[in-house]
Amino acid sequence: MEPAEKGKTELISGIESDARIEEEEIIKEAEKQAAEKRKYSEKKFEALLNDARSEAQRQAEAVKKKILSAVDLELKRNSMSVRSDLIREIMNRVENKLASMAGDENYRSVMINWIAEAFIGLDAEAAQINASQKERALIDDQLLSKVKEKIHMQTNKQAQLKLSDAGPLKYQGVVLTADDGRTAFNNQVKTRMLRNQREIRMLIYNAVLADDRKE
Secondary structure, eight states, rough: OOHHHHHHHHHHHHHHHHHHHHHHHHHHHHHHHHHHHHHHHHHHHHHHHHHHHHHHHHHHHHHHHHHHHHHHHHHEEHHHHHHHHHHHHHHHHHHHHHHTTTTTTHHHHHHHHHHHHHHHHHOSSEEEEEEBHHTTTOOHHHHHHHHHHHHHHHHHOEEEEOOSSSOBBSSSSEEEEEEEEEEEEEEEEHHHHHHHHHHHHHHHHHHHHHHHOOO
């Protein structure tokens, strides 16, 4: 081979060798960059996934708290409703029990207390007494004497009392009307229970529902 040809061949071979080296370096650099980008993408994806998980957990906790709060409120409402029903039932039973006692001789002491209480509340010198049919039958001179005695002991007043000429009351209890007819004191069972409702409810609550209150 001529020297010129030999030199040409070596030159071409050197160029090709350099080109392959350059190509390999470019490929390696490209692979390196691709790997770095892939690694960055994976990290970014993982970060986004973690953020999504955290947000989902936060929302789940918020929903859970909302549901528990609603359940707790409903339980409290139900508890209050049950207690109200229980108190109402007990008060109804008390009213029915008093109704069943009307006309009984032992009921006279109840009448004495109610009439005396009404007279003192009326704050009059003289009053007329009215009551239901059964109760009117118990109001005699002996009962009125005991009422006057009780009033005198509590107020030092000499009460003037007599049975009203009006028709009997529909509901249990007594109503006292001053002789001038201007004022009256209603001491019927329903009115008494309304008047003392707060104290009655507290007594029932303490006696029957005390265990619930401690929980």
